[in-house]
Amino acid sequence: xxxxxxxxxxxVCITNLATAQKFFTKTGRxxxxxxxxxxxxxxxxxxxTVTCVLDAANGNMQFAVLIKGFTFERAxxxxxxxxxxxxxxxxxxxxxxxxxANNAAVNYSKDGTYAVTxxxxxxxxxxxxxxxxxxxxxxxGGKVNATASFAVLLxxxxxxxxxxxxDKVNKTAKIEVACxxxxxxx
Amino acid sequence: xxxxxxxxxxxxxxIVALGAWYAYSEYNRKPANMENAKADFVxxxxxxxxxxxxxxxxxxxxxxxxVVEVEGAIRTVSQDDAGLYTVTMGDDGSLSSVRCSMDSVxxxxxxxxxxxxxxxxxxxxxxxxxxxxxxxDVTLVRCTILKK
Numbered sequence: 001x002x003x004x005x006x007x008x009x010x011x012v013c014i015t016n017l018a019t020a021q022k023f024f025t026k027t028g029r030x031x032x033x034x035x036x037x038x039x040x041x042x043x044x045x046x047x048x049t050v051t052c053v054l055d056a057a058n059g060n061m062q063f064a065v066l067i068k069g070f071t072f073e074r075a076x077x078x079x080x081x082x083x084x085x086x087x088x089x090x091x092x093x094x095x096x097x098x099x100x101a102n103n104a105a106v107n108y109s110k111d112g113t114y115a116v117t118x119x120x121x122x123x124x125x126x127x128x129x130x131x132x133x134x135x136x137x138x139x140x141g142g143k144v145n146a147t148a149s150f151a152v153l154l155x156x157x158x159x160x161x162x163x164x165x166x167d168k169v170n171k172t173a174k175i176e177v178a179c180x181x182x183x184x185x186x
Numbered sequence: 187x188x189x190x191x192x193x194x195x196x197x198x199x200x201i202v203a204l205g206a207w208y209a210y211s212e213y214n215r216k217p218a219n220m221e222n223a224k225a226d227f228v229x230x231x232x233x234x235x236x237x238x239x240x241x242x243x244x245x246x247x248x249x250x251x252x253v254v255e256v257e258g259a260i261r262t263v264s265q266d267d268a269g270l271y272t273v274t275m276g277d278d279g280s281l282s283s284v285r286c287s288m289d290s291v292x293x294x295x296x297x298x299x300x301x302x303x304x305x306x307x308x309x310x311x312x313x314x315x316x317x318x319x320x321x322x323d324v325t326l327v328r329c330t331i332l333k334k
Contacts, residue, residue, distance in 0.1 A: 022319075024319075024320055026272075026285065026315075026320065026323065027264070027266050027270075027272050027287075029268075048266070048268075048270060048287055048327075049272075049285065049287050049312070049325050049327065051315050051317065051320065053317075053319065053320065064315055064317075066312040066313040066315065066325055067312075067313075068250060068251055068310075068311075068312035068313055069287075069312040069313070069325060069327050071217060071327065071328070072217070073216070074213070074214070074215065074216070075215040075216055075217045075218070076212055076213060076215055078217060082251070088250075089246075089247075089250065092246055092250065092313045093313065093315075180266070180267060184319070184320075
């Protein structure tokens with residue numbers, strides 16, 4: 001009897017450990033693309049220093065990214081992005097706080113690919129808006145690979161596109177997120 | 187009058203050509219290579235982290251977008267899927283670090299780094315991420331390791 005109780009408690013502990021797991025990265029990647037359909041040049045940038053934390057227990061997910069960490073191929077474009085559009089001196093960070101809406105469908109202790117929907121609030125350029133994005137979680141060997149893709153209407157965040165470049169810069173920017181999350185040792 | 191025109195026309199053409207050349211080179215300008223960039227600040231990891239922990243707004247004004255040369259003890263060297271290296275520097279016993287995202291051109295240099303040894307790294311400061319759970323980081327991008 002005692003032994004079975006012990007095993008039961010041990011089992012409870014292990015499941016608790018498994019579900020209380022947090023995953024994180026500091027080297028996540030975000031691709032930003034605001035190329036207008038007819039534009040001859042690509043207006044795209046990449047940031048490889050994205051911080052992300054995912055709590056397996058409740059699906060809570062957070063991203064933080066430094067605007068100045070976005071690298072463009074052309075220095076001039078990068079300067080305009082920082083100075084005229086996102087004003088990164090005033091608003092150095094963009095943040096997302098939300099959750100995996102269908103977290104119950106994800107088994108973090110079993111390898112597999114799970115289609116998820118992430119919902120939450122995105123803050124950039126000092127403005128906060130609700131966003132919802134389809135994404136994918138790939139659980140493999142105790143690590144989680146998280147990817148998602150969504151579009152943001154730049155005007156929603158108070159970013160205005162001057163008329164002269166309206167044919168080059170799209171009104172909506174495509175954001176692609178890719179993070180390899182490691183278990184957080186606590 | 188004709189004499190004046192002889193001077194003015196070539197002069198205008200020259201100005202237009204110079205303007206076009208300037209616009210073209212500006213348009214094609216690449217982000218500065220850190221190997222030959224002049225450092226705006228030369229400091230060490232503890233001082234840089236301290237500045238951001240004490241007053242992030244003030245430190246942002248001072249360091250954001252600036253070329254910073256940092257000396258410190260290597261804590262970790264890691265490589266991501268795309269093959270890019272990230273080097274972190276900082277004191278043992280503190281969660282805070284200077285996180286250097288290496289320029290892919292200098293991957294060879296990063297590969298040979300040993301945790302615990304002291305290096306100087308030059309990069310562009312992009313800001314500070316304060317996180318009580320993961321530890322705070324001052325981030326540098328497009329980094330290169332300075333030869334001793």
